Amino acid sequence: MTPATINPAALQALEQLLGPKGFISDPDSIAPWLTDWRGRYHGQSIALLAPANTTEVAAVVRIAHEHRIPLVPQGGNTSMVGGATPPADASALILSLRRMNRIRSIDPEANQAVCEAGVILSTLHEAAEKVGRRFPLSLGAKGSATIGGLISTNAGGTQVLRHGTMRGLVEGLEAVLPDGSIYDGLAPLKKDNRGYDLRHLLIGAEGTLGIVTAATLKLAPRISRSVTVWIAVERPHDALTLLRAMEGRFGPIIETFEVMAADCIGNVLRHIPGTRLPVAPAAAWHVLIEFDLSAKGDDATGDIEQTLADMLSDRNSGVLDAAIAQNEAQVASFWRLRETMSEAERASGPALQFDVSVPVQAMPDFMIDTAAAAQARIPGTSASSFGHLGDGNVHFHVRAPTGADATWAEKNGPEVSRFVHDCVVAAGGSISAEHGIGQMKRAELGRLSSPARLTALRGVKTALDPLGIMNPGKLIPLASEG
Numbered sequence: 001m002t003p004a005t006i007n008p009a010a011l012q013a014l015e016q017l018l019g020p021k022g023f024i025s026d027p028d029s030i031a032p033w034l035t036d037w038r039g040r041y042h043g044q045s046i047a048l049l050a051p052a053n054t055t056e057v058a059a060v061v062r063i064a065h066e067h068r069i070p071l072v073p074q075g076g077n078t079s080m081v082g083g084a085t086p087p088a089d090a091s092a093l094i095l096s097l098r099r100m101n102r103i104r105s106i107d108p109e110a111n112q113a114v115c116e117a118g119v120i121l122s123t124l125h126e127a128a129e130k131v132g133r134r135f136p137l138s139l140g141a142k143g144s145a146t147i148g149g150l151i152s153t154n155a156g157g158t159q160v161l162r163h164g165t166m167r168g169l170v171e172g173l174e175a176v177l178p179d180g181s182i183y184d185g186l187a188p189l190k191k192d193n194r195g196y197d198l199r200h201l202l203i204g205a206e207g208t209l210g211i212v213t214a215a216t217l218k219l220a221p222r223i224s225r226s227v228t229v230w231i232a233v234e235r236p237h238d239a240l241t242l243l244r245a246m247e248g249r250f251g252p253i254i255e256t257f258e259v260m261a262a263d264c265i266g267n268v269l270r271h272i273p274g275t276r277l278p279v280a281p282a283a284a285w286h287v288l289i290e291f292d293l294s295a296k297g298d299d300a301t302g303d304i305e306q307t308l309a310d311m312l313s314d315r316n317s318g319v320l321d322a323a324i325a326q327n328e329a330q331v332a333s334f335w336r337l338r339e340t341m342s343e344a345e346r347a348s349g350p351a352l353q354f355d356v357s358v359p360v361q362a363m364p365d366f367m368i369d370t371a372a373a374a375q376a377r378i379p380g381t382s383a384s385s386f387g388h389l390g391d392g393n394v395h396f397h398v399r400a401p402t403g404a405d406a407t408w409a410e411k412n413g414p415e416v417s418r419f420v421h422d423c424v425v426a427a428g429g430s431i432s433a434e435h436g437i438g439q440m441k442r443a444e445l446g447r448l449s450s451p452a453r454l455t456a457l458r459g460v461k462t463a464l465d466p467l468g469i470m471n472p473g474k475l476i477p478l479a480s481e482g
Helices: 008-022 027-033 054-067 121-130 147-152 198-202 236-253 262-271 300-313 328-339 341-347 360-377 408-426 442-448 451-464
Strands: 071-074 093-096 103-107 112-116 170-176 182-185 211-218 226-233 254-261 285-292 319-324 351-357 382-388 393-399
Touching: 008 054, 027 093, 054 071, 054 093, 054 170, 054 211, 071 147, 071 211, 103 121, 112 121, 112 147, 121 147, 147 211, 170 198, 182 198, 226 236, 226 300, 226 328, 236 254, 236 285, 236 300, 236 360, 254 262, 254 328, 254 360, 262 285, 262 341, 262 382, 285 328, 300 319, 328 341, 341 351, 341 393, 351 408, 360 382, 360 393, 360 408, 393 408, 408 442
Parallel strands: 071 093
Antiparallel strands: 103 112, 112 211, 170 182, 170 211, 226 285, 226 319, 254 285, 254 382, 351 393, 382 393
16 A cells, blocks of 8 residues: 555545644654654654544544544554554554543542543553552553553553553543444443453554543552562572562562562663662572552561561572662662663663563573573573563563674574574463564464464454454464464
8 A cells, every 4th residue: 555545535534623733744743653662663654643532533433444544543652562653655544642641530539540541651640649549550661651552552560460460450441443433431340241341352452453542540559658678589489489478478568579680680780870789699680579568567567577587597598688678769779770671781782672471480490491592592692581570571681692783683583582482482471471462573473373362363353343444564463474
């Protein structure tokens, strides 16, 4: 397809519907939204559509449906897998939800907020804080990622252990389906057995089944008192043993549980100014835990300290040293080590990053064995990982050999990706934990998925979007890819 195939009458109707604020055709204004977050994918589009409300979204989709115009929904354009980038042939229009940025309501008593798709995550955090609540999902792109995009990718983060992914935080959903009809499912029903759950079909669908316009989201009580701990351990297996012990002792107050290889920490210490390790020994692995003590008595901190002391005195525990943050500045310094790992990785040279998941019990073996296997398979590379041990999410990195130029990742990406993904599948895992499939992992999803999964994915897509106008080229593998 070429731009000429987009009916001029349809463009005129869209311009009349949306007005100058909602119909943008100036190439310079569109340009920033044509490239993905990582700069790997570049598309073209002759117009960016920015409706102001759900009614306008529905009208846009009806026009697109009538004229068979593909639409690429876009929020903050923070996709890590090219999921919000238009095709290179300019055959699609960008449908931006950024103008739909109202928090329609926030109810601290019900622990719920109704947000439009364009609400920025940090804005919701601030609004919840003002009423004594919080939205318990956070990530590095919180200043630009939008609620609609987070829902469409079923985003996760560091608090999944306790609160789940976006799927577990969405209690109701409003969306425009591919024919332009509006699905009104915002009511936060605890029980609803009216057949297929459209809400859960749309969550994680990456805009391929419809346009998320608003959601009823679950809030949590604000944390009034917490404890943050940094622990050095010998192996990731010791970290898992520690997690199970802490779960048995403290249960649901464990907010986050992160595990990190020493060389990931080393990159941070080398490239991020002002960082330092909170513990003394040169351990091979490190753990960061945050406890929510808001509903606990004053002796809870002492219980945590005693539990750590018992483990430190047990030579078989694998716990080498521990530090408890004494103030907010120390809490921030602990978290800075974890949150700047990707930034430090980029500063250290070319690398390939993988967002994968495996069963929690398999995660320690996977982190060690796959790193060793990757280094043996691709001579000169180094491999290591960090991640959310409580939910099995591994951020696995393969770094280029010393002296490799900036093209190393592009040249070696297919081979390394196939190898790592094969290891993931062998461990019973998923090639996408929290970033989605987009276009970057689409072929690999086709290669590694069972016929049953591919049949179901394609069947749902065809049933709801028979014209194929919703975010073409994303998520659903082509027939040649599986």
